[in-house]
Amino acid sequence: MAKYRDIADQIRGKIISGEYTVGTKLPYEYVLCVNYHCNKETMKKALDILVKEGLIIRRRGAGTFVKETMLQENINPQFERSLTMRVQGKKEVTSQVVTFEVIPADCFLAEKMQIEEGDFIYHIIRNRSLDGEPYVKEITYIPLRMVPNLKINVLRHSLYDYILNQLHLRIQSCHINITSAPSTAAERDFFGLQKGEPYIQEERITYLTTGSILEYCLSRYHYAHYEFSTILVNS
Amino acid sequence: MAKYRDIADQIRGKIISGEYTVGTKLPYEYVLCVNYHCNKETMKKALDILVKEGLIIRRRGAGTFVKETMLQENINPQFERSLTMRVQGKKEVTSQVVTFEVIPADCFLAEKMQIEEGDFIYHIIRNRSLDGEPYVKEITYIPLRMVPNLKINVLRHSLYDYILNQLHLRIQSCHINITSAPSTAAERDFFGLQKGEPYIQEERITYLTTGSILEYCLSRYHYAHYEFSTILVNS
DNA sequence: GAGTGGTCTAGACCACATC
DNA sequence: ATGTGGTCTAGACCACTCT
Numbered sequence: 001m002a003k004y005r006d007i008a009d010q011i012r013g014k015i016i017s018g019e020y021t022v023g024t025k026l027p028y029e030y031v032l033c034v035n036y037h038c039n040k041e042t043m044k045k046a047l048d049i050l051v052k053e054g055l056i057i058r059r060r061g062a063g064t065f066v067k068e069t070m071l072q073e074n075i076n077p078q079f080e081r082s083l084t085m086r087v088q089g090k091k092e093v094t095s096q097v098v099t100f101e102v103i104p105a106d107c108f109l110a111e112k113m114q115i116e117e118g119d120f121i122y123h124i125i126r127n128r129s130l131d132g133e134p135y136v137k138e139i140t141y142i143p144l145r146m147v148p149n150l151k152i153n154v155l156r157h158s159l160y161d162y163i164l165n166q167l168h169l170r171i172q173s174c175h176i177n178i179t180s181a182p183s184t185a186a187e188r189d190f191f192g193l194q195k196g197e198p199y200i201q202e203e204r205i206t207y208l209t210t211g212s213i214l215e216y217c218l219s220r221y222h223y224a225h226y227e228f229s230t231i232l233v234n235s
Numbered sequence: 236m237a238k239y240r241d242i243a244d245q246i247r248g249k250i251i252s253g254e255y256t257v258g259t260k261l262p263y264e265y266v267l268c269v270n271y272h273c274n275k276e277t278m279k280k281a282l283d284i285l286v287k288e289g290l291i292i293r294r295r296g297a298g299t300f301v302k303e304t305m306l307q308e309n310i311n312p313q314f315e316r317s318l319t320m321r322v323q324g325k326k327e328v329t330s331q332v333v334t335f336e337v338i339p340a341d342c343f344l345a346e347k348m349q350i351e352e353g354d355f356i357y358h359i360i361r362n363r364s365l366d367g368e369p370y371v372k373e374i375t376y377i378p379l380r381m382v383p384n385l386k387i388n389v390l391r392h393s394l395y396d397y398i399l400n401q402l403h404l405r406i407q408s409c410h411i412n413i414t415s416a417p418s419t420a421a422e423r424d425f426f427g428l429q430k431g432e433p434y435i436q437e438e439r440i441t442y443l444t445t446g447s448i449l450e451y452c453l454s455r456y457h458y459a460h461y462e463f464s465t466i467l468v469n470s
Numbered sequence: 471g472a473g474t475g476g477t478c479t480a481g482a483c484c485a486c487a488t489c
Numbered sequence: 490a491t492g493t494g495g496t497c498t499a500g501a502c503c504a505c506t507c508t
Contacts, residue, residue, distance in 0.1 A: 002496060022349075028474060039498045041276075044476080057407055057446045060475040061506030065446045068349035069410070114257075114303040172292055173468045175304070178413060180435055180458035196429060198458045200415055209469075211292045211300045223415035223433045223458070230465055233408045234444075237477060263493060274479045279495080295494040296487030 007036045007046035015055055015066055026056070026064040054231040091130040097155045099125035102144060109141055112205065112216045120144040124155060127190050134190050135225065137199075139218040146214055163214070170209045177203040178228060191222040200226040242271050242281035250290055250301055261291070261299040289466040326365040332390045334360035337379060344376055347440065347451045355379040359390060362425050369425050370460065372434075374453040381449055398449070405444045412438040413463060426457040435461040 011032075014020045026032065033043050047064060050056045058064045103123045110117040124140040140159070142150075147167065154162045163169050180200045183193045191199065199220040206214045246267075249255045261267065268278050282299060285291045293299045338358045345352040359375040375394070377385075382402065389397045398404050415435045418428045426434065434455040441449045 004496080030474090040475090040500095041477095042497060045496085054408060054410060057442065057444065058475065059444060059446075059506075060504065061473075063474065063506095067442065067446060068448060069440075171469055173289060173466060175289060176465050176467065178461075178463040180415070180461060182459075194431060196432060198433065200435070200458075205304075207292065207302065209292065209294060211294075211302055213303060223435075224417075226413075226415060228413040228463070230411050231408060232411065234406055239477080265493090275481095275494090276496095277478060280477085293494065294487075295485065296492070298487095298493065 003038060004042050004045035005049070007038060007043065008049040010036070011046065012050060012053070012055065015050075020066050022066050022068055024066060026066065028063060052231070052233055054233070093135075093158075094129050094132070095156050096127040096129075097124070097152055098127055099123060100152050100155060105141075109216065113141065113143060113213050115143055115213075122147070122150060124159075126155060134192070134222070137187060137190055137220045139220070141216045142214065146212065169214065171214070172207045172209045172211075174207070175205040179203070180223065187220055193222065198223055202226075202228070238273060239277050239280035240284070242273060242278065243284040245271070246281065247285060247288075247290065250285075255301050257301050257303055259301060261301065263298055287466075287468055289468070328393075329364050329367070330391050331362040331364075332359070332387055333362055334358060335387050335390060340376075344451065348376065348378060348448050350378055350448075357382070357385060359394075361390060369427070369457070372422060372425055372455045374455070376451045377449065381447065404449065406449070407442045407444045407446075409442070410440040414438070415458065422455055428457065433458055437461075437463070 011020070011026075020026055027035070029040060029043055032047075033040055036043065036046075038046075047056065047058060051058060054069065055067055056064055057067055101123050102120050104118045105113065105115055105121050107117055109115075109121065110119065113121070115121070121144060122140070122142045124138075124142070126138045126140070127134065128136045128138060146169075147163065164171070178200065180198045183191070183195075183197055183199050187193060187199045188195065188197075193199070200223050202219040202221070204215075204217045204219065206217065208214050246255070246261075255261055262270070264275060264278055267282075268275055271278065271281075273281075282291065282293060286293060289304065290302055291299055292302055336358050337355050339353045340348065340350055340356050342352055344350075344356065345354065348356070350356070356379060357375070357377045359373075359377070361373045361375070362369065363371045363373060381404075382398065399406070413435065415433045418426070418430075418432055418434050422428060422434045423430065423432075428434070435458050437454040437456070439450075439452045439454065441452065443449050
C-alpha cells in the first residue's frame with residue numbers, strides 16, 4: 001500500500017469521525033506533512049484523492065476545507081462500489097439464464113468491442129433478482145477468446161466473481177452510457193411494466209488492465225429502481 | 236498553463252490524429268521525457284490525465300498503451316462538457332420561467348444545501364426548449380446570499396453565464412444523482428408524456444471553489460431524450 | 471507582505487511483467 | 490535479468506488569496 005493512500009485513508013477517517021469538521025479548515029500543508037511524516041508532494045497526492053471523492057476543496061492562497069455536504073451519502077464513491085458491489089446489503093442475488101449462445105459479431109458489436117466482424121462472442125441474457133424481486137435484465141457480449149470455456153453454471157452465480165477470482169483478470173475501467181427507451185415485451189414480462197413504460201439502460205464497455213475489452217453489456221432496469229451517483233470535479 | 240497539461244494536450248492530439256495508433260504501445264517513459272523535455276513525475280501527471288479520460292492504459296512492467304476504443308465518442312469527457320455545455324450544437328435554447336420566488340428553506344432543502352432551516356432561497360422553475368422542442372424542466376434552489384439581486388431577465392437567458400461571467404463565481408464540483416419517477420401533470424404538459432410515463436431526473440448539488448453550495452437543482456427530462464456518459468477508472 | 475497551494479526537477483529506490 | 494511504471498524525497502520557484 002502506497003503511503004499517500006494510507007494518509008488519505010487516515011484523513012478521510014478523521015473527516016468522517018468529525019475530528020476535522022465540516023466547513024472548517026484543515027491544518028495547512030506543512031503541518032500535515034510533519035504530522036504524517038511525509039513530503040509535500042506525497043501529501044498533495046493524498047489530499048487529491050479526497051478532492052476527487054468530493055470530501056474536501058483546496059484553494060491556492062487560502063487553504064484546504066472540508067466540504068459542506070451530507071457525509072454519509074458521499075463517502076467512498078469508489079470504483080468497486082460502482083461496479084459489482086453496487087447491489088448489496090444482505091440481499092440474495094439470483095440469476096435466471098434466458099439465453100446462452102455463441103454467435104459471430106455483427107458490424108455493430110464488432111465496432112463496440114473493437115474486434116473483427118464475424119469473430120465469435122458469447123451472447124448471454126440473464127434476468128437477475130434481489131430476494132426474488134426482479135431487478136435487472138443483463139444482456140452481455142464477451143469475446144470467446146477472453147473466457148474460452150464458460151459454463152452455464154457460472155452464469156447462475158457471479159460471472160464477475162469467476163472472471164476476477166478464477167481467471168485472475170483485472171478490470172481497469174468502464175465506459176458507461178445511461179439512456180432510456182420504451183420497454184419491449186421481454187422487459188415488460190420480467191419487470192411487470194405496462195405497455196409504453198420505458199426501462200432505463202446502462203450501457204457498459206469494460207476494459208481489463210491489459211487494455212482488451214472484456215465485455216459489452218446492457219443492463220436494463222425498471223425505471224423506478226435505478227439510481228446512479230457520481231461526482232464531477234473541475235479540471 | 237501547467238507544463239503537464241500542455242504535454243497531455245499534445246499527446247492527446249497525437250492519439251486522435253493517429254500518430255499513436257490504437258492498441259499500440261507508446262514510447263516508454265524515459266523516451267517521452269526526453270522528447271517533451273520534462274521530468275518523469277511531470278510526464279506521469281500528463282499521462283494520468285489521459286488515463287482518467289479513458290484514452291490510455293499504463294501497466295507497470297509492461298508499458299503504456301492506447302486503449303482500443305471508438306475515439307470520437309470518448310474524447311474530452313471534461314467537466315465543462317458535462318455541465319453547461321452538454322446541450323450544444325447550433326440549437327437555440329429558450330427558457331420559460333414558470334416560477335420565480337423567494338421562500339424559506341424547509342428541513343429537506345436545508346439539509347441538501349447545508350444551510351439553516353428558514354434561510355431564504357430562490358425557488359425557480361424553468362421549462363427549457365431546444366429550437367422550440369421541449370427539452371428539460373429545471374427546478375433550481377439557490378441561497379439568496381449567493382446571488383443577492385437576481386433578475387427574472389437573467390433566468391430567461393443563461394443563469395450559469397450570469398453566475399460565471401458577471402458574478403465571477405467559479406464552480407469546483409457537482410454531486411450528481413440520476414433517478415426516474417412517474418411524471419406529474421406538470422411534466423406531462425411540458426413533455427407531452429402519457430399518464431404513467433416517467434421522467435428522468437438528474438439531481439445536482441453544485442459547489443463553488445469557495446466550498447459553498449451554489450445550488451440544488453433537479454433537471455427533469457423526457458425519458459427518450461436523456462443521455463449521460465461517464466468513465467470510471469479503477470483505483 | 472504573509473500565507474498557502476501548485477508545479478517542476480534530479481535522483482533514489484521499489485514493484486511488477488515478461489522472457 | 491531486464492524493462493517499465495510507481496512512489497517518495499528535498500528543495501526550488503511560482504501563483505493565487507487575503508487584508
